[in-house]
Every structure is written in C-alpha cells, then in structure tokens.
Amino acid sequence: MSTPQLDKIYEPKAVEARWSQVWNQQGYFHAAPTHPGQPYCIVIPPPNVTGSLHVGHALNHSIQDILIRWRRMQGRNVLWLPGTDHAGIATQNVVEKQLMAEGASRESLGRERFIERVWQWKTTFGNTIVSQQKQLGESCDWDRLRFTMDEGLSQAVLEVFVRLYEDGLIYRGERLINWCPRCLTALSDIEVEHEDVKGKLYHIRYPLVDDPHTALIVATTRPETMLGDTAVAVHPNDPRYRHLIGRKVCLPLTAREIPIVGDSILVDLEFGTGAVKITPAHDFNDFEAGERHKLPRISIFTARAEMDGIGLHEAQVDPSLNLALKPVPKARSIVVDALTERGSLEKVEDHKMALGKCYRCKTVVEPYLSPQWFVKIKPLATPAIEAVETGKIRIIPEGWTNNYLGWMREIKDWCISRQIWWGHQIPAWYCTKCNHDHILKTEHSVGAAAEGGILPEVTKWNYTFTQEAQPIVSRSAPTRCPNCGGQDFLRDPDVLDTWFSSALWPFSTLGWPEHTPELKTYYPTSTLVTGLDILFFWVARMIMMGLKFMGDVPFRDVYIHALVRDAEGQKMSKSKGNVIDPLHAMEQFGTDAFRFTLASMASPGRDIKLAEERIEGYRNFANKIWNAARFAHIHLAGIKESQPPTDRSFPGLWIRSRLNDTIQIVTKELAAYRFDRATHALYQFFWHEYCDWYLELIKPVLQDPVHPQGSTTRRTLQDTLEVFLRLLHPFMPFISEEIWQTLPHEGETIATQPYPVPQTHWHEPSAEETFRLFEQSISLIRTARVLLNYPPGQEVRVFVTHEEPAASAALVTLEQDLAHLGRGRISPAPISQWPTSNVLRLVTGGVTVGVSVEGGVDLQKALDRLVKQIAETDKESQRLDGKLKNVDFVSKAPPEVITDHQDRLRALSRDRTMLTSSEQQLRAMLGA
Numbered sequence: 001m002s003t004p005q006l007d008k009i010y011e012p013k014a015v016e017a018r019w020s021q022v023w024n025q026q027g028y029f030h031a032a033p034t035h036p037g038q039p040y041c042i043v044i045p046p047p048n049v050t051g052s053l054h055v056g057h058a059l060n061h062s063i064q065d066i067l068i069r070w071r072r073m074q075g076r077n078v079l080w081l082p083g084t085d086h087a088g089i090a091t092q093n094v095v096e097k098q099l100m101a102e103g104a105s106r107e108s109l110g111r112e113r114f115i116e117r118v119w120q121w122k123t124t125f126g127n128t129i130v131s132q133q134k135q136l137g138e139s140c141d142w143d144r145l146r147f148t149m150d151e152g153l154s155q156a157v158l159e160v161f162v163r164l165y166e167d168g169l170i171y172r173g174e175r176l177i178n179w180c181p182r183c184l185t186a187l188s189d190i191e192v193e194h195e196d197v198k199g200k201l202y203h204i205r206y207p208l209v210d211d212p213h214t215a216l217i218v219a220t221t222r223p224e225t226m227l228g229d230t231a232v233a234v235h236p237n238d239p240r241y242r243h244l245i246g247r248k249v250c251l252p253l254t255a256r257e258i259p260i261v262g263d264s265i266l267v268d269l270e271f272g273t274g275a276v277k278i279t280p281a282h283d284f285n286d287f288e289a290g291e292r293h294k295l296p297r298i299s300i301f302t303a304r305a306e307m308d309g310i311g312l313h314e315a316q317v318d319p320s321l322n323l324a325l326k327p328v329p330k331a332r333s334i335v336v337d338a339l340t341e342r343g344s345l346e347k348v349e350d351h352k353m354a355l356g357k358c359y360r361c362k363t364v365v366e367p368y369l370s371p372q373w374f375v376k377i378k379p380l381a382t383p384a385i386e387a388v389e390t391g392k393i394r395i396i397p398e399g400w401t402n403n404y405l406g407w408m409r410e411i412k413d414w415c416i417s418r419q420i421w422w423g424h425q426i427p428a429w430y431c432t433k434c435n436h437d438h439i440l441k442t443e444h445s446v447g448a449a450a451e452g453g454i455l456p457e458v459t460k461w462n463y464t465f466t467q468e469a470q471p472i473v474s475r476s477a478p479t480r481c482p483n484c485g486g487q488d489f490l491r492d493p494d495v496l497d498t499w500f501s502s503a504l505w506p507f508s509t510l511g512w513p514e515h516t517p518e519l520k521t522y523y524p525t526s527t528l529v530t531g532l533d534i535l536f537f538w539v540a541r542m543i544m545m546g547l548k549f550m551g552d553v554p555f556r557d558v559y560i561h562a563l564v565r566d567a568e569g570q571k572m573s574k575s576k577g578n579v580i581d582p583l584h585a586m587e588q589f590g591t592d593a594f595r596f597t598l599a600s601m602a603s604p605g606r607d608i609k610l611a612e613e614r615i616e617g618y619r620n621f622a623n624k625i626w627n628a629a630r631f632a633h634i635h636l637a638g639i640k641e642s643q644p645p646t647d648r649s650f651p652g653l654w655i656r657s658r659l660n661d662t663i664q665i666v667t668k669e670l671a672a673y674r675f676d677r678a679t680h681a682l683y684q685f686f687w688h689e690y691c692d693w694y695l696e697l698i699k700p701v702l703q704d705p706v707h708p709q710g711s712t713t714r715r716t717l718q719d720t721l722e723v724f725l726r727l728l729h730p731f732m733p734f735i736s737e738e739i740w741q742t743l744p745h746e747g748e749t750i751a752t753q754p755y756p757v758p759q760t761h762w763h764e765p766s767a768e769e770t771f772r773l774f775e776q777s778i779s780l781i782r783t784a785r786v787l788l789n790y791p792p793g794q795e796v797r798v799f800v801t802h803e804e805p806a807a808s809a810a811l812v813t814l815e816q817d818l819a820h821l822g823r824g825r826i827s828p829a830p831i832s833q834w835p836t837s838n839v840l841r842l843v844t845g846g847v848t849v850g851v852s853v854e855g856g857v858d859l860q861k862a863l864d865r866l867v868k869q870i871a872e873t874d875k876e877s878q879r880l881d882g883k884l885k886n887v888d889f890v891s892k893a894p895p896e897v898i899t900d901h902q903d904r905l906r907a908l909s910r911d912r913t914m915l916t917s918s919e920q921q922l923r924a925m926l927g928a
C-alpha cells in the first residue's frame with residue numbers, strides 16, 4: 001500500500017481550500033439529465049445578492065449539502081441548483097446608501113443610470129455569498145448558478161405575468177395597501193412586522209347635527225385620522241343608537257357633516273362605546289366598510305406620512321390648525337390639543353396596540369390608498385391547499401402543516417407592485433393619448449423612463465397613473481394603440497415584488513417556459529429545505545405557481561428547520577453583539593466541525609441554541625478522527641494486498657456489527673430528516689466504540705509483529721475506517737476526503753463513492769452480548785483499581801465470573817482482552833475458587849469481579865474514597881431526579897433528553913448498590 005502520510009496535526013484551512021478547488025475544477029457536482037439514476041433535485045433558497053453568509057444560511061445550506069451528498073453517493077442523478085435573489089428593496093437601499101455617501105441620489109441619476117449602477121454593484125459584490133458557500137463545502141452545480149434577474153428568469157417572470165393577466169388573475173386597482181413612508185413603496189402583509197406598543201385610546205365627541213347637545217362618542221388610537229372620517233357606524237341592533245341611523249354628526253375641527261350608518265361587521269355590540277368612526281382611506285377595516293356603504297375616501301396623508309394639503313382642503317379642515325406638511329406625530333398633538341380646547345375630547349386611556357413596521361427599515365407603516373397591481377389569490381390557493389391536504393406535498397415536521405393550511409385558507413389578494421426601480425418592471429403600457437387625464441406627476445419622483453416623453457410636464461421618471469388609466473399588458477412594448485391608433489406609450493413605472501420571481505424559482509431555473517430536458521428530468525424537485533420564516537413569503541407561493549404553470553407540485557418534501565439563536569436562546573443581532581459569524585467559526589474550528597455542530601442541533605421545530613463550546617466539541621471530534629486515522633496508518637503500513645480470511649476475532653466481529661448498526665441508523669435518520677440523530681449515531685460509534693474500545697482492544701495484536709491474527713485485524717481496521725469515512729462524508733466532507741485519499745481506494749473522490757449500505761452478515765448479536773459482558777467487567781476492574789489506588793502500570797490479580805454459566809464461559813474466551821485493558825492477571829473462575837480474604841468484590845448486572853487487595857493498600861483511604869464516591873453518586877442522582885420532577889423542564893425538554901436522564905438515573909442506582917456492597921466489605925476488612 002502506498003501510504004501518503006497524514007500530518008501530525010489536522011489543519012482544516014489548507015485541506016478545505018484544496019478540496020473545495022479540486023471538487024469544483026473536476027466537475028464532480030455537475031449534473032446532467034442524461035446521467036444515470038433516479039433524479040434527486042434541490043433548488044437552493046436563493047440568498048439575497050446583498051447578503052453574506054450568516055448562521056441561518058449556514059444551517060440551511062449544510063442540511064441541503066448533507067442530503068445532496070448522501071443522495072449522490074447513493075447513485076441518484078443529483079442536481080443541487082444554486083442562485084441568488086435580486087432582493088428589490090434591500091439591494092436598492094444598499095446602492096442608495098452608497099450614492100448618498102457620494103452626495104448623489106437615485107433621483108439625481110435617473111432611473112436608467114441608477115439601474116446600471118445597481119448592476120455594477122452586483123457584478124462587484126454580488127458573488128460574495130457564492131464564494132462563502134463554496135467555503136462551506138456546498139456541492140452545488142455551480143455551472144448552473146442563476147440570478148432572479150438574469151435573462152431566462154426575467155423571461156419566465158414576463159410570461160407568468162402576462163398569462164395570469166390574461167386569465168384574469170392579475171388586476172390593477174386602487175386599494176388600501178401597507179405603505180412604507182421611508183422606502184416609498186407598497187409592502188405586502190407579510191412584509192410588515194408587528195410590534196406591541198403602549199398607545200392611547202382617545203374618546204372623541206361627535207355632536208348630532210340636529211341635536212348638538214347629544215353626541216356619539218367614538219374611540220380611536222389615531223385621533224389625527226378623524227379628519228378623514230366619512231361616516232360613523234353603530235350596530236343596527238343597538239337599542240341605544242339604532243334610531244340614529246340615517247342622521248348626521250358634525251365632524252369636529254372640520255366644516256363637514258357625516259352620516260351615521262348601521263354596520264354589524266365593523267361594530268361589536270359587546271365592545272367599546274357602541275359608535276365607530278369610519279376612515280376609509282386610512283384603515284383596512286374602514287376601507288371595506290366604506291365599500292359596503294359607498295362612502296367617499298379622503299386621503300389626508302402624503303406618501304411621506306405628512307398631512308396632505310389637498311386632502312386637508314377636501315376634508316374641509318379648519319385652516320387655522322396649520323396642519324399642512326406636518327408629520328403624523330406632530331399632527332396628532334395639534335389635533336388632540338384642538339379637540340381638548342374645543343371640549344370635544346371626552347377622555348384618554350392607556351391602550352396596548354400592535355404597530356406595523358417595514359421589515360426592511362423598521363419605519364412605521366401606514367395604510368395608504370394608491371393604485372396597485374394584485375394577484376387574485378383564491379383560485380391559486382385552492383389547489384395549493386389540496387396538494388398539502390392530499391399528501392402530494394409533505395411538510396416536515398408535520399406540525400407545521402396546520403400553520404400552512406390555516407394561513408392559506410385566510411389568504412388575501414397579493415399586492416405585487418412596488419414603487420421602486422430595482423426589479424422586474426411591470427409589463428404594462430399606457431397610451432398617452434387615451435390616458436391623457438390619468439397621468440399624474442408624482443411628488444417623489446417615482447416612475448420609469450418615458451419611452452416617448454410626450455407630455456411636457458412629465459419628466460423622465462416622475463409620473464404615475466390614476467386608477468382610471470387603461471393599461472395594455474404585453475410581452476413587448478406595444479407599437480400602436482388598439483383604441484385610438486396612437487403610437488406614444490408610457491410604461492408602468494412599478495416593479496414586481498421580489499417574491500414574484502422567487503415564486504417561480506423551481507421551474508424558471510430549469511429553463512421554463514422552454515421545454516428543456518432539465519425541466520423534464522428534475523421537476524418536480526425532491527426536497528425544499530427552508531426556515532419557517534419564509535414558509536408564506538416563499539414556499540406557499542412556489543406551490544401556487546408550480547401548480548398553475550407546471551400542473552404539478554414544485555417539490556415533494558418541505559423540510560422546515562429551526563432558527564439559530566444564541567446560547568441563551570436570544571435572537572442573534574449585531575446590536576446585542578451575540579452573533580456567531582460562520583466565517584469566523586469555520587476559520588477557528590474548521591468547516592467540518594461547524595457543519596457537524598449545526599446538523600447535530602437540527603432537532604425538529606425547536607430553536608437552536610448555538611454556543612461556541614459546541615463547535616469546539618466537534619472540532620475535538622474531527623481531531624479524534626484524524627488521530628485515529630494516523631494510528632491506523634502507522635499499523636497499516638505492513639498490510640499485504642492479498643485478501644486475508646475473514647476476521648472472526650471478538651473485536652473484529654463486534655466492531656463490524658456496531659458499524660452495521662450505525663449504517664442502519666444513519667440511513668434511516670437521514671431519510672427521516674433527523675440530522676441530530678444521525679450525527680449522534682456517528683459520534684457515538686466513532687468516539688465511544690471505535691476509539692474507546694476497538695482500537696484499544698486490537699493494540700496488542702497490532703503491536704505483535706508475528707501475531708497470528710495480525711493481517712486479518714489490519715484488514716478489519718482498514719475496512720471499517722474506510723466505510724466510516726464514507727458514512728461520515730455528507731456531514732464532514734473535507735476531513736473524510738482527506739483521510740480517504742490516503743487509504744487504498746478506487747475512484748478519484750469519496751464524494752462519488754457508494755454510500756455504505758447495511759451488511760446483514762456483519763450483524764453479530766452474540767459479539768455484541770459478549771462486548772456488554774466485557775465492558776461491565778472492565779468497568780468494575782477500573783472502579784476497584786481507583787478505589788484501591790493502584791497506579792496504572794501496576795498489574796494486579798483479578799478474578800471474574802458471571803451468575804450465568806454461558807456468560808462465565810464467554811469470560812474465559814475474553815481472558816487476554818480483559819488482561820490487556822484491565823491490566824491484570826485474569827482468573828476466570830467461580831467464586832468458590834477465589835481466595836476467601838483480601839479480595840474486594842464488585843458486582844453489577846450478573847458480573848462479579850474480585851480484585852486482590854495487595855499488602856501496600858491503605859484500606860482507610862480506600863474507604864474514604866468510596867464514601868466520597870457514594871456521596872457524589874447520591875448528589876448526581878438527586879440532581880437528575882429533581883430535573884425529572886420539574887414540570888417545566890419535562891414539558892420543554894426533547895424526549896431524547898428525558899430518556900437519557902432516566903437511563904443515567906438507573907445506572908447511578910446500580911452503581912450505588914455496587915458501591916454500598918464494597919463499603920461493607922472494606923469496613924469488614926478494617927475490622928470496623
């Protein structure tokens with residue numbers, strides 16, 4: 001065997017950089033529809049092009065890479081398709097900040113030059129995350145890297161938009177939408193974060209027009225919006241007020257009279273004052289009430305959340321209040337003061353409320369009336385609900401299924417237009433002649449480059465269209481107006497919500513709308529790996545779009561992983577300073593250790609509390625593997641190429657049986673997405689069976705150059721290590737490759753070797769039974785040696801027996817092994833043949849071990865140690881027992897932890913019995 005040497009210390013950095021490069025250069029991860037094997041495909045949730053790898057990506061991507069490497073080794077035709085998302089608002093914000101630092105703005109550049117600038121930024125910085133993904137060892141097909149704004153994907157977006165429009169599933173209308181007054185764009189419901197705050201509830205008197213001494217009292221948390229009220233609602237069954245329906249109230253601070261309407265939806269009989277103000281332009285529920293009662297909408301805010309001069313005029317607000325262009329908080333205090341002064345404020349109470357904030361910039365979101373584009377969602381949602389109900393798509397862990405279904409059943413039309421520049425511009429045009437009266441110059445320079453520049457007051461990008469404008473939706477710019485024959489058009493300035501293009505990701509990346517071989521082979525994809533936070537933003541929409549345009553689900557399994565938090569369970573954030581940077585963690589502990597840590601913590605549905613100590617622990621595991629491989633190398637140097645007879649020794653039979661079991665567990669747990677259990681099995685096997693016992697057991701054979709079992713033992717050592725490395729590879733790709741290359745092998749890389757499958761002929765229950773006997777005996781011998789304070793090198797006389805004759809017979813065959821690990825002269829013999837004095841007996845689980853008490857032993861000190869050990873055992877038992885009796889702990893801990901605690905408690909109780917018996921013996925020997 002040619003043996004490339006392994007360095008004394010494992011240096012992950014150099015090894016990782018080398019393999020990362022080789023893997024990608026050699027094209028091992030390149031997929032092709034013509035490759036053999038059943039297809040297995042994952043499309044990566046495209047990270048934002050502005051992003052750099054954070055710990056959430058690292059978890060998400062590690063899990064995908066584990067699945068992908070596993071399936072590739074299983075011989076499947078694997079495609080892992082990478083890409084990035086253009087991330088509309090986020091990217092626009094980054095470039096705008098850059099411009100601001102240069103003293104420029106996107107307005108000063110104009111739309112076209114601004115977009116050029118964003119592309120430049122993308123070219124320079126957009127691949128940061130891709131190179132970091134490679135560093136993490138991700139085995140994507142990098143030749144197929146896609147971007148949501150590349151040509152093919154933009155074509156898919158265009159096609160989907162036009163088809164949905166033609167099917168009547170996209171419409172334009174004036175609706176109340178969530179508006180960010182800083183980003184100056186619409187946001188969808190799920191782009192608004194809700195935060196509980198302490199607010200106030202203002203009770204305001206609205207006097208009746210025909211009876212000014214009587215007033216309706218309305219309560220509001222936003223008194224400034226009262227200026228835009230267009231009615232007051234009471235419940236039609238409320239005996240206090242129903243006779244007032246149809247009459248009018250004077251709206252304070254304005255010259256307007258507004259009607260009292262009856263509305264059983266808006267007004268809750270059980271709650272509040274019984275009267276509710278209706279402000280259709282500034283509240284979602286009021287908007288709908290306004291529709292029901294055909295009320296006018298008076299918008300009193302500008303896009304920047306200031307009081308709007310035109311709106312105030314329309315609302316006939318008292319001009320002496322001087323409200324025009326006052327920001328909302330200022331306007332509120334002016335309105336409250338004026339109401340107080342004029343005796344219209346009944347009372348003010350403290351009130352808890354939820355405040356909506358922009359998910360990008362945390363500015364308070366305003367409901368804002370504007371013409372927007374919407375997807376009519378119900379017809380798309382129905383089949384998407386059915387796909388999950390019928391099990392065509394499986395959500396894992398299953399518990400999230402109800403979240404999905406509940407949300408989908410309540411889903412509202414999706415506002416898809418955004419008033420920003422970076423993104424897919426909406427393919428709608430307006431004939432300037434037909435829409436002459438519907439073109440508006442906007443205050444805030446939102447718009448698109450006018451293709452004609454027809455109207456003198458319309459500059460290149462500060463226009464928009466009223467609700468009445470008639471769009472022409474088309475795959476390309478129209479040349480002639482079908483209505484008037486005009487040839488001048490303006491394009492709709494809005495771009496699409498970023499999630500519109502990502503909703504198409506599973507098929508747009510495979511070449512749709514073309515009928516490509518990739519689409520035929522890899523769609524539907526196999527598994528989607530995602531965090532819960534984008535289940536609705538993204539996953540639900542991919543399901544809807546996939547069903548609509550491909551006629552089939554986009555993926556079979558949706559695996560939802562937990563969110564990574566800090567060691568205390570707090571959200572990681574820069575301001576808290578508790579962020580674990582994946583790049584730093586990889587640098588410090590090695591990428592394999594970091595990946596293994598993340599996988600080991602991926603329990604279903606829980607927050608992952610990540611502490612650096614955990615990563616350090618798995619760094620030690622990587623080192624353990626390295627050192628074991630080095631040990632193997634030293635002893636494999638003399639291995640003969642010829643195949644020796646099968647190793648029938650106890651250690652050989654046992655370790656193969658354990659390895660077989662480990663293969664079974666890892667494979668089963670991978671199929672069940674239990675990465676935590678799979679890593680646990682790998683760790684336990686290698687550290688606590690392979691290294692702690694197996695390598696120790698075979699040392700005497702390896703160290704004896706003429707041992708009759710030398711060559712079979714070496715062969716087992718080599719084979720089991722090689723199989724373990726393949727089993728480990730998806731989790732720790734780098735170290736497994738590096739070591740595997742130094743063992744005899746066929747093929748260029750471990751990454752394309754077959755994944756180990758269980759070998760039934762390796763299964764040896766009797767060897768496992770013998771091992772338990774052996775382990776118990778060694779454990780007792782070691783306990784006795786510690787109690788009696790024998791130095792490690794001192795050989796002592798040891799007797800051993802078992803209450804069952806068959807087990808006693810097995811102990812006879814273990815004499816050599818017991819002698820080696822127990823450092824004693826072993827006499828397997830029935831107790832009747834043991835010396836009657838000066839032997840300390842220890843019993844557990846049927847095994848009895850007797851260790852001779854030599855002349856120099858200080859019995860009193862041994863007794864002291866024993867008493868101390870009993871006390872420690874009791875203390876630990878109490879601690880575990882206390883935890884198990886703590887209702888809070890039991891309800892929160894994973895079932896594995898509970899089982900583990902119960903097992904340890906039982907073991908401690910067995911130890912206690914054993915130690916107490918020894919205590920009695922020692923006291924007897926002392927004559928006490």
Ligand SMILES: [Zn+2]
Nearest residue numbers: 180183358361
């Ligand atoms: Zn914002």
Ligand SMILES: [Zn+2]
Nearest residue numbers: 431434481484
């Ligand atoms: Zn026209």
